[in-house]
Amino acid sequence: MKTIIFFLLTLSLGLVASCSSVKIITDFDQEADFTSYKIYAWSQVSDPFNLDYPQYDNSLNRNRWKEAIDAALQRQGYVLGEGNVDLEVDFHLQFERNAVPYHDHHDVEGQSSYNYKPTSVYQYDQGTMIIHLLDLEKKRIVWQGFSTRALDIGLLEDADANIQKAVSKIFKNFPG
Secondary structure, three states, rough: OOOHHHHHHHHHHHHHHHHHOOEEEEEEEEOOOHHHEEEEEEEEOOOOOOOOOOOOOOHHHHHHHHHHHHHHHHHHHOOOOOOOEEEEEEEEEEEEEEEEEEEEEEOOOOOOEEEEEEEEEEEEEEEEEEEEEEOOOOOOEEEEEEEEEOOOOHHHHHHHHHHHHHHHOOOOOOOO
16 A cells, blocks of 8 residues: 555656656757847837736736846847847747646556556646747847746746746857
């Protein structure tokens, strides 16, 4: 019985851990000369707030994302400016509900069973933050970065630090 409880506890922790890991993806235009870009500006177009996730998508957190992206770009040597701008920056927040099957490892009489039939579903919310850098002369995206993770209320406890950390990871392998 202790083995079964340990197995179920390990399985549950593994499921939660697999859902809470951060996935970072970046991509860039191989032909873009990032050393030629000097000045960036923010896009004037912004997405509406996602009203289903107001604890994550609100003006306070959007300002945090913008400040973190500004800091990351300035660490790369770019200057926020107006007029003769090389790059336009925007970001988008996406949220979705996901589900994974939860397997019951017991038969009706409570005996251990290796019939891994899904009996219920574990649901979780996932958030994705997408950053785009657009070459204004060529009118095309030259770099994009994504951060995706399962959402939990703990992310809000130190939102500044969590957002800074996510943006730093996105810009870790920035070209140029």
